[in-house]
Amino acid sequence: MPLALTKLQSAVSKVNQANALKAPAALEDSPTIKVCVRVRPFIKEEVEGQRSGGECKLCIDMQTETGLRILNMEGDAEDDARAFEFDRCYWSHSRDHPLFATQETLQKELGETMLEHAMNGFNNCIFAYGQTGSGKSYSVLGGKGEERGLLPRVVEGLFDHFAKLPEGATYKTLVAFMEIYNEQIRDLLAPANDSETKKLEVKQHPVLGTIVPGLTEAAVASSPEVLALVDYGSAMRHVSATAMNATSSRSHCIFTFKTNLTEPEQPSKVSQTHLVDLAGSERAGRTKATGDRLKEGAAINQSLSTLARVISELAKSAKSKKKPNPPFRESKLTYILKESLCGNSKTVMMAAISPNFLDYDETLSTLKFAQSVKQVQTKAVQNAVNMSSVEAQLRAELNALKAQLQSFQDQSGGSPAGMSEEESVYLKRRVEEQEQLCALHGTDWPGLLALEQSRMQRRTAMPSAQDLAKLQAMEERSGDEENDDEDDDTFTCSLLELGRSQEGNPPEGRSSLRAPIRSQLQIGGPLARELSANGDQRGKAEQLKRQLTELSAVAVECEEVLNEDQDVDSEMSLKVLVVIDPLDDKTLEAGLVVQAAASSSLPSSWAWPRHQSEGAGNNDWCSGKELQQRLSWLKENRSVLAKGPAEAWLAASQATGNLQISRLQRENAELERKLAEMQARLANGNSPKSPGAEKENEPAMLRQQKAREAVKTISASFETAINALDAAQQALAKR
Numbered sequence: 185m186p187l188a189l190t191k192l193q194s195a196v197s198k199v200n201q202a203n204a205l206k207a208p209a210a211l212e213d214s215p216t217i218k219v220c221v222r223v224r225p226f227i228k229e230e231v232e233g234q235r236s237g238g239e240c241k242l243c244i245d246m247q248t249e250t251g252l253r254i255l256n257m258e259g260d261a262e263d264d265a266r267a268f269e270f271d272r273c274y275w276s277h278s279r280d281h282p283l284f285a286t287q288e289t290l291q292k293e294l295g296e297t298m299l300e301h302a303m304n305g306f307n308n309c310i311f312a313y314g315q316t317g318s319g320k321s322y323s324v325l326g327g328k329g330e331e332r333g334l335l336p337r338v339v340e341g342l343f344d345h346f347a348k349l350p351e352g353a354t355y356k357t358l359v360a361f362m363e364i365y366n367e368q369i370r371d372l373l374a375p376a377n378d379s380e381t382k383k384l385e386v387k388q389h390p391v392l393g394t395i396v397p398g399l400t401e402a403a404v405a406s407s408p409e410v411l412a413l414v415d416y417g418s419a420m421r422h423v424s425a426t427a428m429n430a431t432s433s434r435s436h437c438i439f440t441f442k443t444n445l446t447e448p449e450q451p452s453k454v455s456q457t458h459l460v461d462l463a464g465s466e467r468a469g470r471t472k473a474t475g476d477r478l479k480e481g482a483a484i485n486q487s488l489s490t491l492a493r494v495i496s497e498l499a500k501s502a503k504s505k506k507k508p509n510p511p512f513r514e515s516k517l518t519y520i521l522k523e524s525l526c527g528n529s530k531t532v533m534m535a536a537i538s539p540n541f542l543d544y545d546e547t548l549s550t551l552k553f554a555q556s557v558k559q560v561q562t563k564a565v566q567n568a569v570n571m572s573s574v575e576a577q578l579r580a581e582l583n584a585l586k587a588q589l590q591s592f593q594d595q596s597g598g599s600p601a602g603m604s605e606e607e608s609v610y611l612k613r614r615v616e617e618q619e620q621l622c623a624l625h626g627t628d629w630p631g632l633l634a635l636e637q638s639r640m641q642r643r644t645a646m647p648s649a650q651d652l653a654k655l656q657a658m659e660e661r662s663g664d665e666e667n668d669d670e671d672d673d674t675f676t677c678s679l680l681e682l683g684r685s686q687e688g689n690p691p692e693g694r695s696s697l698r699a700p701i702r703s704q705l706q707i708g709g710p711l712a713r714e715l716s717a718n719g720d721q722r723g724k725a726e727q728l729k730r731q732l733t734e735l736s737a738v739a740v741e742c743e744e745v746l747n748e749d750q751d752v753d754s755e756m757s758l759k760v761l762v763v764i765d766p767l768d769d770k771t772l773e774a775g776l777v778v779q780a781a782a783s784s785s786l787p788s789s790w791a792w793p794r795h796q797s798e799g800a801g802n803n804d805w806c807s808g809k810e811l812q813q814r815l816s817w818l819k820e821n822r823s824v825l826a827k828g829p830a831e832a833w834l835a836a837s838q839a840t841g842n843l844q845i846s847r848l849q850r851e852n853a854e855l856e857r858k859l860a861e862m863q864a865r866l867a868n869g870n871s872p873k874s875p876g877a878e879k880e881n882e883p884a885m886l887r888q889q890k891a892r893e894a895v896k897t898i899s900a901s902f903e904t905a906i907n908a909l910d911a912a913q914q915a916l917a918k919r
């Protein structure tokens with residue numbers, strides 16, 4: 185082929201590739217916040233009536249990619265229709281519509297655009313806004329497989345982009361995940377025990393802009409790692425059932441990733457991207473909220489109304505060119521998003537709306553709000569930064585803080601005199617925070633990755649997505665059983681079973697027992713309904729969640745202990761039986777079955793010390809406390825598991841108060857008796873008596889041969905048992 189033609193073809197293909205990545209013209213760069221609207225399908229709660237009394241009337245009409253109409257079905261629909269224009273409208277209500285948009289459509293248009301920005305050093309933000317149950321979480325987080333939302337797709341895409349970087353380029357990524365619940369910031373990535381103690385505040389930093397000191401910023405190197413963190417964070421989020429949505433998010437949730445790309449001899453391109461899933465705006469009457477739910481609703485509405493005032497102020501000033509004075513600091517949400525709403529960021533609003541006429545008022549108000557957001561301008565600039573100068577500035581600040589603390593301490597020979605207790609605590613905390621900032625913006629990247637690994641181990645971990653599919657199937661089965669037993673309305677039971685064996689390949693970097701506990705509760709639909717049905721069930725739900733969290737932590741620790749021992753064939757499964765009885769405090773039973781060293785060391789019949797409370801036929805089950813005992817056993821004995829039966833038996837006998845030794849002695853006595861009996865019969869030329877008549881008729885030679893084999897087998901096992909017992913007793917005697 186002539187060279188010119190090859191070049192032309194390659195140029196055409198490059199242009200095509202670039203076009204394929206490009207968002208529609210309406211989404212291309214302009215200084216205002218881009219506004220998209222998405223219409224969801226009718227959902228189960230509408231069809232079944234909890235949300236709408238069974239009334240499903242479509243009131244949205246979309247003819248173009250940028251325009252929609254909302255119809256007032258009470259009057260003359262055509263006359264009463266109100267038309268709106270946005271940067272992009274996504275029709276996800278019905279698949280047969282020519283404009284039908286999938287999760288993939290959103291990723292191609294919005295996700296890829298954000299990634300292009302991030303790779304070029306621009307900050308991004310996408311925030312999903314809308315009434316409860318309108319599809320915000322579905323768009324941002326989504327479900328499984330093809331239903332994955334923007335967040336997981338963007339994370340995967342990010343690492344695909346990194347893989348294509350030119351030689352010599354390096355990248356670093358930090359991720360954070362927080363929620364704002366009742367005006368408090370919660371770190372969703374902090375290991376469970378840490379998060380309760382930390383009170384997080386938003387601050388303005390002279391070098392770094394808006395920051396939340398103390399918030400976990402996890403150094404990550406692959407998309408599975410980030411997705412495991414997203415699972416973990418989602419599990420920690422406040423979700424509960426309301427009449428409008430069985431899995432309603434009760435908090436605003438912000439996932440952030442920061443990138444730092446460096447090419448040789450170039451300033452680093454840094455970016456920060458927020459993906460925000462706002463809590464639903466709601467009217468207490470429709471959600472039937474009372475007590476804590478109502479309080480949550482008030483806090484949600486307060487921050488959303490601050491957001492509305494901020495937007496209104498910004499929109500007004502865009503028209504009048506006056507300097508705006510928006511009340512950013514009146515809510516944590518607007519304070520954190522300040523930069524995204526009017527500063528250095530390319531920002532998209534995703535307005536999620538319900539298609540149902542019953543939600544007409546809320547939908548209209550969402551559309552009007554979205555229209556005002558369209559006028560708000562931001563000022564995105566490329567962040568090309570000299571990282572060593574940033575680090576130097578942060579270090580200088582750290583040194584100044586340390587010097588200040590030191591001078592107070594010097595004045596008083598150790599304790600900071602002249603300072604109140606509060607001031608000294610404050611200064612010490614500032615030093616700690618500044619040290620964390622220096623580390624995050626310093627050069628010790630391997631150190632940050634190692635820190636994250638150790639944090640991961642401390643996180644209470646949960647089952648994986650694969651396990652969740654299993655869970656769901658089991659839950660459905662147990663749901664059917666519940667329906668069969670409608671008379672018994674005091675109990676709700678769910679059986680969740682997670683498993684792991686050597687054949688299963690857990691995804692790299694993730695323990696197979698990790699998955700959101702909250703997903704378990706969501707899957708436990710009947711359970712969630714039971715918990716939210718009667719006034720004060722929240723306490724019960726929290727208690728249950730705590731118990732499940734603790735239990736999973738123990739299970740994962742067991743799994744990790746087994747994983748450490750490469751030589752041990754192990755198989756493990758966790759069964760959780762959730763029993764909720766409103767009259768009883770006992771809410772949870774769990775069982776952990778570990779077949780450690782089933783084939784190589786421990787005799788398979790005796791792989792686990794059985795607890796005294798275990799009854800026949802039910803010996804896999806144990807309570808949380810017993811699970812802890814099993815974990816201790818496993819920890820104490822892991823070093824011997826792979827060595828051989830004698831040591832393993834010894835270890836087990838120590839752990840179980842020598843019960844096993846006496847059991848073994850009984851077994852040996854029985855074996856000895858059988859052996860003696862056989863030998864005596866053989867010596868007399870008599871084969872052992874067979875029970876059946878046919879056997880009586882067997883030729884004498886054959887019977888004798890069988891008897892000899894039986895003796896051989898028995899004496900072999902007898903020998904093994906004796907040796908093991910001897911070794912065990914000798915070792916015991918030495919201690």
Ligand SMILES: Nc1ncnc2c1ncn2[C@@H]1O[C@H](COP(=O)(O)OP(=O)(O)OP(=O)(O)O)[C@@H](O)[C@H]1O
Binds near residue numbers: 227314321462465
């Ligand atoms: N585009 C869509 N396609 C299919 N199902 C959807 C879509 N959007 C939303 N849903 C479904 O609608 C229900 C409510 O959606 P979702 O939980 O995302 O609402 P939300 O706005 O986040 O609610 P809340 O504010 O209460 O958390 C869910 O069952 C979700 O799966």
